[in-house]
Amino acid sequence: MSQSATVNRRYVLAQSPKGEPDASTFRLETVAVPTPGPGQMLLRTTWLSLDPYMRVRIYETDGYMASVKPGEVMVGGTVSEVVASNHPDYKVGELVHSYAGWQDYTLSDGSDVIIKLPANAKQPSMYLGSLGMPGFTAWYALNQIGHPKNGETFVVAAATGAVGQIIGQLAKLAGCHVVGIAGGADKCAYAVKELGFDACIDHRGAGLPERLKAACPKGIDIYMENVGGPVFDAVLPLMNLNSRMPLCGLVAHYSGAGMNGADRLPGFLTEALFKRMKLEGFIIFDQYPAHYANFLAAMTQPIESGAVKIREHVVGSLEEAPQGFTELLAGGNFGKVVVKVA
Numbered sequence: 001m002s003q004s005a006t007v008n009r010r011y012v013l014a015q016s017p018k019g020e021p022d023a024s025t026f027r028l029e030t031v032a033v034p035t036p037g038p039g040q041m042l043l044r045t046t047w048l049s050l051d052p053y054m055r056v057r058i059y060e061t062d063g064y065m066a067s068v069k070p071g072e073v074m075v076g077g078t079v080s081e082v083v084a085s086n087h088p089d090y091k092v093g094e095l096v097h098s099y100a101g102w103q104d105y106t107l108s109d110g111s112d113v114i115i116k117l118p119a120n121a122k123q124p125s126m127y128l129g130s131l132g133m134p135g136f137t138a139w140y141a142l143n144q145i146g147h148p149k150n151g152e153t154f155v156v157a158a159a160t161g162a163v164g165q166i167i168g169q170l171a172k173l174a175g176c177h178v179v180g181i182a183g184g185a186d187k188c189a190y191a192v193k194e195l196g197f198d199a200c201i202d203h204r205g206a207g208l209p210e211r212l213k214a215a216c217p218k219g220i221d222i223y224m225e226n227v228g229g230p231v232f233d234a235v236l237p238l239m240n241l242n243s244r245m246p247l248c249g250l251v252a253h254y255s256g257a258g259m260n261g262a263d264r265l266p267g268f269l270t271e272a273l274f275k276r277m278k279l280e281g282f283i284i285f286d287q288y289p290a291h292y293a294n295f296l297a298a299m300t301q302p303i304e305s306g307a308v309k310i311r312e313h314v315v316g317s318l319e320e321a322p323q324g325f326t327e328l329l330a331g332g333n334f335g336k337v338v339v340k341v342a
């Protein structure tokens, strides 16, 4: 599709889902491609990121950010090409990372651009994964909250996902004994053989607490909390004195599962107190001004050279984005999910 294209395909939120999202959650619309005014540019989406946080953004009531309302274009990080420009700082043909959402085209005055991609960017979709929000999350959580020390034990769940695959490798480079938790034998084999983790435990099998304990003979010093649920229950008793827990995500609960069970708060707080545990929740979007440039300076070379490995899970078209999203929430992805839009 060229600059002269007239049709913009876009997914809007049809209705906020109760429980897991399904085919009725999103609606595909076609509208006219807008024309840039003074100081504006027209962006064409080439890659769209699918991420678990999107489930939180379609809650009926606002979460940590304002919810997408029915009829609004679904939010999402994108890599886009400038296809027309009245903006002095952006030329036709340049690539930018912004949040254009689940659609082909959008107008921008540049204020929403996170970064202009370098002209020699090796793989533009990396700016949605390893060099984008999830990679930044991994790097920030490990270094600013986890503070790994040589010989410590580091555990991460969703270990082969967008965040997990990066943070586990960084913890290994920091000298930790790294244990992943993932859904299925293939993902666990990949974590050990390709990513270099010391062990990986399949959370879907029986006896998770015992198997995790065996893989962590010295207990756990850092747990990157990505999921919650039974994985968290298996981790908690193994946390060491003065351990750290970056509270990154709770994907097992985003659609409401397990929110009204028996009250486990007293047990959790007792562990946190007795273990002198440090738990720190964070939302990475707050950290861009202070830390994103440092992250890129530190990580671009290791990622682009392959010293830190990455795995992407490519969804083939914009039309398939809703299905790709529901699969991501159910663990159907194997790597960072990106949608090839153009």
Ligand SMILES: NC(=O)c1ccc[n+]([C@@H]2O[C@H](COP(=O)([O-])OP(=O)(O)OC[C@H]3O[C@@H](n4cnc5c(N)ncnc54)[C@H](OP(=O)(O)O)[C@@H]3O)[C@@H](O)[C@H]2O)c1
Pocket (backbone or CB within 6 Å): 051, 052, 053, 133, 134, 137, 157, 158, 159, 160, 161, 162, 163, 164, 181, 182, 183, 184, 187, 203, 226, 227, 228, 229, 231, 247, 248, 249, 250, 251, 252, 253, 282, 283, 284, 285, 328, 329, 330, 331, 332, 333, 334, 335, 336, 337
């Ligand atoms: N705080 C922040 O600013 C921030 C930023 C980025 C991401 N996050 C959070 O970090 C977490 C990981 O995000 P990501 O982008 O890297 O996603 P991801 O790992 O690529 O994909 C999500 C994975 O979660 C696992 N999962 C889903 N339901 C589960 C369950 N009930 N129990 C255990 N595991 C389950 C699945 O992996 P398996 O098949 O291996 O179980 C699935 O592949 C999410 O909670 C996300 O919201 C937070």
